Amino acid sequence: MKNHLRIGAVSYLNTKPLVHGLRERLGGFGELTFNLPSRLADDLRRGKLDVALIPSVEFLAERSYQMVSNAVIACRGPVWSVRLLSRVGANQIGRLALDEGSRTSAALVQVLLWEMHGLRPEIVPLSIDQSPEHVDADAVLLIGDRAMHPPPRCYREIWDLGDRWCRWSELPFVFALWVARPGVDTSGLSERLEASRDDGLASLEEIAARDAATHGLTNEDLFRYFAENLHYTFGVGEQNGLAEFHRRAVSLDLIPHYDSSIDLRSS
Incomplete structure (x- = not known):
């Protein structure tokens, strides 16, 4: 067997x-x-x-x-369940909190911020049970189910990372x-x-x-x-x-x- x-x-x-x-x-x-x-x-x-x-x-x-x-x-366009939520303009992100459940999306958002804005922000963790509202960062990366229901707060910019990658690279x-x-x-x-x-x-x-x-x-x-x-x-x-x-x-x-x-x- x-x-x-x-x-x-x-x-x-x-x-x-x-x-x-x-x-x-x-x-x-x-x-x-x-x-x-x-x-x-x-x-x-x-x-x-x-x-x-x-x-x-x-x-x-x-x-x-x-x-x-x-x-x-x-994905071949917007993915919905992978989002960057920024309290400042994306070109001003200095401190970025990354969902600990993610590794691919964590790398993807860093690639996009560098390629689109020349940024290498300081990285801090966002634990699975931590509220994005309570993390000390300019922006947060959320993945999975909780990215589909972002917290009720006004963010200056919200990126769907699938959409951003596919538009920028013209690839899935x-x-x-x-x-x-x-x-x-x-x-x-x-x-x-x-x-x-x-x-x-x-x-x-x-x-x-x-x-x-x-x-x-x-x-x-x-x-x-x-x-x-x-x-x-x-x-x-x-x-x-x-x-x-x-x-x-x-x-x-x-x-x-x-x-x-x-x-x-x-x-």
């Missing part, structure tokens, strides 16, 4: 179509658990997980990881991908992951009806979020977007520099 894989997925709304029916589809093939993106990346690195849906920046920074599926979390952006640690036998896994993704995309109305109310959204809002704000397949555009993000992040020393080009092909 094949090894029993320990598989970790993101616990945010944006993952719902990717993992639709996945636990049942895995059966005895693997065990599925959920956590924050940054914690999944830590558990994968420490060997507590064999496969995980991790922030794309973590994949780009660790050359031994291998993509195991073309099922990803990406990839937030998370399924990857495996080196030496892990993942044969047969990609078919299960992609079948769950495909079933999820065919069941968006059902997923929206099930999860919308508990997240303070209407069924229509959640359906449109899945169908219009997110993209779940790693195509040529996503490959080019991820490669461009890699180049920009390396140039700012946000991830290590490697001489060889990164392999963006899923197995």
